[in-house]
Amino acid sequence: MYRRRMLFTLAGAAIAGPIARAEQTVPVVASFSILADMVRQIGGSAVSVRSLVPPDGDAHTYEPRPSDLQAVHSARLVVINGLAFEGWMQRLLPASGYQGPVVTTTEGVTSRTMREESGQVATDPHAWQDPRNGVIYARNIGEGLAKAVPDHAAAFRAAAADYARRIAETDAWIEKQIAAVPPGKRRILTSHDAFGYFGARYGIEFHGIEGISTESEPSAASIAALVKLIHEEGIKAVFVENMTSPRIARTVARESGAVLGPAVYSDALSQPGGPADTYLKMFRHNVPLFVKAMMAN
Numbered sequence: 001m002y003r004r005r006m007l008f009t010l011a012g013a014a015i016a017g018p019i020a021r022a023e024q025t026v027p028v029v030a031s032f033s034i035l036a037d038m039v040r041q042i043g044g045s046a047v048s049v050r051s052l053v054p055p056d057g058d059a060h061t062y063e064p065r066p067s068d069l070q071a072v073h074s075a076r077l078v079v080i081n082g083l084a085f086e087g088w089m090q091r092l093l094p095a096s097g098y099q100g101p102v103v104t105t106t107e108g109v110t111s112r113t114m115r116e117e118s119g120q121v122a123t124d125p126h127a128w129q130d131p132r133n134g135v136i137y138a139r140n141i142g143e144g145l146a147k148a149v150p151d152h153a154a155a156f157r158a159a160a161a162d163y164a165r166r167i168a169e170t171d172a173w174i175e176k177q178i179a180a181v182p183p184g185k186r187r188i189l190t191s192h193d194a195f196g197y198f199g200a201r202y203g204i205e206f207h208g209i210e211g212i213s214t215e216s217e218p219s220a221a222s223i224a225a226l227v228k229l230i231h232e233e234g235i236k237a238v239f240v241e242n243m244t245s246p247r248i249a250r251t252v253a254r255e256s257g258a259v260l261g262p263a264v265y266s267d268a269l270s271q272p273g274g275p276a277d278t279y280l281k282m283f284r285h286n287v288p289l290f291v292k293a294m295m296a297n
């Protein structure tokens with residue numbers, strides 16, 4: 001006899017669940033592509049990972065789809081950033097009926113706050129941009145996997161430790177690259193404030209056209225203030241992140257005479273096979289571009 005399947009709804013869409021699980025692999029759902037990569041690095045072939053926000057997607061403004069509910073419902077582990085980065089998860093998790101463990105990767109991270117244009121103080125969620133926090137993320141994911149799948153616990157913990165070592169190596173490499181830039185030149189303008197942790201780690205002053213979320217567009221007055229800042233600070237390049245619209249950055253570059261740099265990666269990885277399809281490749285892509293732009297300041 002069939003048991004009646006439960007129905008879950010979100011935004012008026014009804015779906016049936018759960019779906020059949022893939023043979024032997026552990027289904028893990030990560031909220032966005034950077035976390036999905038971290039889970040893959042640690043879980044290896046033992047896990048099948050789904051990223052809710054796709055590569056090149058904007059997690060700040062993401063609207064979950066019915067298939068996301070089904071994926072979360074069928075997961076053995078859910079991995080999120082926290083620090084209010086993926087606010088839509090607050091609704092998605094209960095709506096999915098998921099009862100399993102949730103790893104908040106920023107647990108144990110010292111968060112930064114910043115003053116928004118509105119004057120409000122907000123917590124900056126982009127903690128992964130400091131690789132030392134990436135090491136904490138790796139440890140949290142390794143522990144989460146070990147607890148969710150005790151049979152593989154030792155392998156997951158060993159893989160997390162190995163991955164943390166590779167993150168630390170990348171951190172040392174970045175430090176060396178930035179050391180070549182005179183401190184007086186270390187200023188960068190990007191389309192949103194995603195690099196606060198990165199800047200604090202390596203002594204670089206980042207300015208964002210938008211705030212720490214991408215939800216609000218800057219006013220004409222704040223664009224005029226940015227053009228003034230570019231001239232005063234002698235900033236020669238404006239960078240657009242892969243997941244934001246280049247429109248406003250183009251306007252700022254045109255009005256200030258600054259160069260619009262190539263896309264850098266902040267909140268989402270590139271498509272597989274692209275220039276930044278892993279967390280560590282993201283740094284290897286961004287850092288030389290930042291260094292070149294700062295040397296021109």
Ligand SMILES: [Zn+2]
Nearest residue numbers: 194212213267
């Ligand atoms: Zn962001």
